[in-house]
Amino acid sequence: xxxxxxLIETIVKVGLVFGVxxxxxxxxxxxxxxxxxxxxxxxxxxxxxxxxxGQPIADGIKAFFKEDVIPAKADKPLFVIAPMIxxxxxxxxxxxxxxxxxxxxxxREVSLxxxxxxxxxxxxxxxxxxxxxxxxxxxxxxxxxYGLMGALRAAAQMISYELALALSVMGVxxxxxxxxxxxxxxxxxxxxxxxxxxFQFFPFIFYLICGLAEINRTPFDMPEAEAELACGFNIExxxxxxxxxxxxxxxxLVAVCAIATTLFxxxxxxxxxxxxxxxxxxxxxxxxxLVYFFIWQRGTFxxxxxDQIMRFGWKFLLPLTLAxxxxxxxxxxxxx
Numbered sequence: 569x570x571x572x573x574x575l576i577e578t579i580v581k582v583g584l585v586f587g588v589x590x591x592x593x594x595x596x597x598x599x600x601x602x603x604x605x606x607x608x609x610x611x612x613x614x615x616x617x618x619x620x621x622g623q624p625i626a627d628g629i630k631a632f633f634k635e636d637v638i639p640a641k642a643d644k645p646l647f648v649i650a651p652m653i654x655x656x657x658x659x660x661x662x663x664x665x666x667x668x669x670x671x672x673x674x675x676r677e678v679s680l681x682x683x684x685x686x687x688x689x690x691x692x693x694x695x696x697x698x699x700x701x702x703x704x705x706x707x708x709x710x711x712x713x714y715g716l717m718g719a720l721r722a723a724a725q726m727i728s729y730e731l732a733l734a735l736s737v738m739g740v741x742x743x744x745x746x747x748x749x750x751x752x753x754x755x756x757x758x759x760x761x762x763x764x765x766x767f768q769f770f771p772f773i774f775y776l777i778c779g780l781a782e783i784n785r786t787p788f789d790m791p792e793a794e795a796e797l798a799c800g801f802n803i804e805x806x807x808x809x810x811x812x813x814x815x816x817x818x819x820x821l822v823a824v825c826a827i828a829t830t831l832f833x834x835x836x837x838x839x840x841x842x843x844x845x846x847x848x849x850x851x852x853x854x855x856x857x858l859v860y861f862f863i864w865q866r867g868t869f870x871x872x873x874x875d876q877i878m879r880f881g882w883k884f885l886l887p888l889t890l891a892x893x894x895x896x897x898x899x900x901x902x903x904x
Contacts (some may be wrong), residue, residue, distance in 0.1 A: 573676065574617050585662050590594045593818040594624040600863045607867035628811070636807035639711055645711035651805065651812035654702030658819035660695045664688040665826050666750045666846035668836045676689060679751060680848055686904070688749040689741070692827060699820065700726045706813065707801030718800025721790050721874060726782055728881040733778035735889035736771045739896035743768075753835030763832035766901055771892050772832040774885055776858070781822035781881065786866040790874045815838060823859035
């Protein structure tokens with residue numbers, strides 16, 4: 569019977585997380601267009617339903633009914649599988665991200681996380697790396713030189729910044745002494761947030777920068793540079809296959825912000841204690857603020873040249889993240 573309860577609990581959690589995530593992805597497209605519109609002194613979508621709230625639904629219907637074109641010389645199996653890899657990897661990241669504490673439901677203790685893994689952060693990096701295959705295979709399988717160039721750029725950029733991304737969180741792991749994301753959050757209780765308490769503010773900034781590069785967001789969106797590559801790795805995609813790449817980008821955006829909240833901003837810990845069943849509110853609020861920052865910077869910073877992106881990653885971020893590891897170790901020795 570205990571196994572049945574566990575299966576039901578897991579299925580409900582998966583359904584809730586998937587539904588909420590897909591809703592966030594849909595309306596993040598509207599939020600980004602609205603925010604960028606205000607930054608650029610213009611209106612965003614405002615025709616479908618009041619305030620344009622129906623625009624994501626209209627876009628989804630349009631994408632679903634558009635003609636699905638596959639190039640004649642494309643590697644068709646890989647061409648079809650590539651966007652599925654990207655969206656599956658993005659959604660799978662949320663399996664280990666804790667949204668809140670432990671609540672009591674019908675006499676049972678229920679943790680607001682799908683899977684409480686002792687190697688949760690290792691799982692995150694492993695699944696995030698798989699998402700790169702979708703981008704690379706999508707560009708390569710299209711049999712298009714612009715798509716191939718975008719895929720090669722994406723591979724080089726993701727590998728370069730993934731190294732700095734992993735090193736930027738090493739200080740948090742040294743302090744926490746665990747890879748379990750739930751335990752990392754619990755150790756930050758009482759406003760002992762890593763970003764402000766253990767001299768991890770600069771690693772927090774490094775993480776956000778590397779996160780932008782990992783998901784190909786401005787100013788690191790060279791794999792999609794339309795001025796040079798006419799859309800890059802997904803140039804030959806249309807209909808729902810293109811939409812899956814688009815959805816994967818926004819799901820990765822939410823995942824990067826959710827992981828930053830977990831590792832550096834105390835997860836569900838907040839300025840004042842809420843009942844356990846409302847603890848997720850702080851998590852959602854912090855993640856939402858970071859998502860807003862990611863959108864805001866897109867309308868603020870210009871795109872970098874590709875050589876500048878690579879030089880910045882290898883010659884600036886990598887040495888600084890290594891220096892942070894040394895500094896964190898020194899801090900731990902001096903403070904006992």
